[in-house]
Amino acid sequence: MNGELRKTWNEDHKRLTAMILIPREHKEASALLLKLHGLLHGACGDTDGAADYGERILKGTKEEALRRYPVESTDTRNSIVWHLWHSARVEDITMNMLVAGTEQVLDTDGMLQGLNIRFSHSGNEMTEEEMAELSAEIGIEGLLAYRRAVGQRTQEIIASLEPGQFRNKVTAERIENVREQGAVTEKSDWLTKYWSGKTVGGLMLMPATRHNFVHLNKTMRIISKLQRRR
Numbered sequence: 607m608n609g610e611l612r613k614t615w616n617e618d619h620k621r622l623t624a625m626i627l628i629p630r631e632h633k634e635a636s637a638l639l640l641k642l643h644g645l646l647h648g649a650c651g652d653t654d655g656a657a658d659y660g661e662r663i664l665k666g667t668k669e670e671a672l673r674r675y676p677v678e679s680t681d682t683r684n685s686i687v688w689h690l691w692h693s694a695r696v697e698d699i700t701m702n703m704l705v706a707g708t709e710q711v712l713d714t715d716g717m718l719q720g721l722n723i724r725f726s727h728s729g730n731e732m733t734e735e736e737m738a739e740l741s742a743e744i745g746i747e748g749l750l751a752y753r754r755a756v757g758q759r760t761q762e763i764i765a766s767l768e769p770g771q772f773r774n775k776v777t778a779e780r781i782e783n784v785r786e787q788g789a790v791t792e793k794s795d796w797l798t799k800y801w802s803g804k805t806v807g808g809l810m811l812m813p814a815t816r817h818n819f820v821h822l823n824k825t826m827r828i829i830s831k832l833q834r835r836r
Contacts, residue, residue: 622639647757674832703783726789
């Protein structure tokens with residue numbers, strides 16, 4: 607996604623923010639949400655393959671660069687694979703456990719094995735040793751498959767929502783389920799408290815779209831810096 611596309615994405619996201627909680631704007635908001643979300647995920651949305659931001663990073667970058675930790679960047683030390691995994695995990699948790707009230711994509715048969723890591727939480731507050739371990743061991747093809755599956759599931763959830771449901775609040779029972787299943791660590795409980803004050807529309811804006819966009823932009827800055835050093 608080049609600079610012009612990123613600018614357009616941001617402008618459209620601002621427009622989405624203004625309409626997503628208005629029931630009479632539901633059809634237009636849903637269509638725009640599906641488009642903006644699809645641009646961030648490979649094989650999702652009506653993008654015609656033009657800007658599947660995350661998949662292009664995974665497929666177009668050498669494995670050594672994907673796994674490098676720590677990285678030298680102005681706003682992160684974390685590896686590219688961590689950013690892509692973390693943003694997918696947060697989307698999986700919020701869209702499935704909090705919005706849909708269903709099991710996570712991570713719990714699909716073979717998904718965790720494909721990722722080849724022992725971490726099943728959101729990835730917040732990890733130690734440097736844990737970051738290094740994940741960066742070295744995560745399965746690249748498994749990560750690609752996980753991102754695709756999470757993205758597709760989110761698209762299905764968005765399409766299933768009825769007018770007015772973007773205004774629904776996250777329930778305390780679903781927040782507690784996130785804690786009980788260890789999807790967020792005790793040290794990261796600030797995150798569940800943050801989510802507990804959100805509407806469904808709020809979660810669609812952040813993390814399902816904006817959070818992904820921020821982390822994908824960070825990975826592109828890492829890649830650009832590595833390329834300049836060659």
